[in-house]
Amino acid sequence: MLLELIALILAGIHFGIPLTYYLYLKSKYLNRPWNIKIDENYRPKVTIIIPTYREAKFIWERLDNLYAQKYPKRLIEVIIVDSKSDDRTIELAKEWASKHPDLNIRLIEEDRRYGKLHALQTALKEADQDSEVIVFTDADAIWEPNALSNALSYFADPSVGSVTGSISYVVPMNCGRYLENTYREFYNLIRVAESKKYATPIHNGPFLAIRTNLLRKIGLPYYAGSDDSAFGSLMAFSGYRAIQADNVIVREPIRGSQFRRKIRSAQHLFLSFLKTRKYAKRIKVYRYTRPFEEIWKIEWWLHVVNPWLLAVSTLLLIIEILLYESLTALALLGVGLIFLTLTTYRTWILQQIYLIIATIKNLWTKEVVWKK
Numbered sequence: 001m002l003l004e005l006i007a008l009i010l011a012g013i014h015f016g017i018p019l020t021y022y023l024y025l026k027s028k029y030l031n032r033p034w035n036i037k038i039d040e041n042y043r044p045k046v047t048i049i050i051p052t053y054r055e056a057k058f059i060w061e062r063l064d065n066l067y068a069q070k071y072p073k074r075l076i077e078v079i080i081v082d083s084k085s086d087d088r089t090i091e092l093a094k095e096w097a098s099k100h101p102d103l104n105i106r107l108i109e110e111d112r113r114y115g116k117l118h119a120l121q122t123a124l125k126e127a128d129q130d131s132e133v134i135v136f137t138d139a140d141a142i143w144e145p146n147a148l149s150n151a152l153s154y155f156a157d158p159s160v161g162s163v164t165g166s167i168s169y170v171v172p173m174n175c176g177r178y179l180e181n182t183y184r185e186f187y188n189l190i191r192v193a194e195s196k197k198y199a200t201p202i203h204n205g206p207f208l209a210i211r212t213n214l215l216r217k218i219g220l221p222y223y224a225g226s227d228d229s230a231f232g233s234l235m236a237f238s239g240y241r242a243i244q245a246d247n248v249i250v251r252e253p254i255r256g257s258q259f260r261r262k263i264r265s266a267q268h269l270f271l272s273f274l275k276t277r278k279y280a281k282r283i284k285v286y287r288y289t290r291p292f293e294e295i296w297k298i299e300w301w302l303h304v305v306n307p308w309l310l311a312v313s314t315l316l317l318i319i320e321i322l323l324y325e326s327l328t329a330l331a332l333l334g335v336g337l338i339f340l341t342l343t344t345y346r347t348w349i350l351q352q353i354y355l356i357i358a359t360i361k362n363l364w365t366k367e368v369v370w371k372k
């Protein structure tokens, strides 16, 4: 009975903390005003950076999509950094650029593949001196036409350090309701509500806008995970609002092995929770803000510790069943399995599994350069 009780308590904590946090954010913050001076007419100079490796399939459409943004072209510079793609990425980018001379677009070719993070570092050095906001994006991302201008309107307020987009997935035809979208809806709500409270620790690579002078001052961290998710935390630890905006919508296709991607993304998330606060302190940009410390502590718990409670709880039940033929344990495990028919629950459990695998996998590879 003791083991069952412990298992039950662990599971209670595992599900109770995120659920309480979700309900707390939803009821208290989601519908609050931003408390930011948003100015739709604020028009900074922006540098859009696209790292590419083997993106021939997407690059043309990506550039078309940037071209269609409702933002003055004379205020945009685009930098593509390619890591020696062996497909037609570079050729297509050059051709596109020659057909659209009214968009300032530059192509940097690295001599070999060092990974996305390195490519971003290379691009950053090339950004115009008078660039005010840097936007990182992926070759396969698609922004809503007003995404850029909406995001930039928050930068009118000097307290804002970064703005990331809310992702929705482009699901392959006939796949019904993909788990991925349930995952996104759940996390989008949390990230936006955290942003309204103060800042969200996690940012999204498909749209990630950062104030240029801050990025130059703070620099890009060199550890894996810092090419997307960690920017939010880094900005917030530096004393700036790091927000995910609900009116900056970006789409991302589901492609390749979703499983491998999810593990990598969980690995990067985990690393960013392990390292970013220490990093901010080490480079002496850290500033204490109470709301963000609260958010960070919970998210740190949810990413680093919480998944293991579920694992241990399940393990205890299995031990009870196998060693002591416990019917209570069997019933509890059964209930847990029956709930898997609920999409949200299933999505949650999968995410826990990804985080656990990711934590273990981080011991031997950090996925700085990933298979494409």
Ligand code: GDD
Pocket: 050, 051, 052, 053, 054, 055, 081, 082, 083, 113, 114, 115, 116, 119, 137, 138, 139, 140, 204, 205, 206, 227, 228, 261, 264, 265, 268, 369, 370, 372
């Ligand atoms: N220059 C360069 N060099 N670009 C690269 C490299 C590289 O070695 N590896 C990947 N990229 C580019 C891709 O071409 C793409 O534009 C972008 O980085 C994201 O890579 P994807 O292969 O599309 O990865 P994803 O779809 O799983 O991306 C998500 O996870 C990544 C981190 O795990 C996004 O959120 C990314 O923004 C994020 O970095």
Ligand code: MN
Pocket: 138, 140, 252
């Ligand atoms: Mn992608």
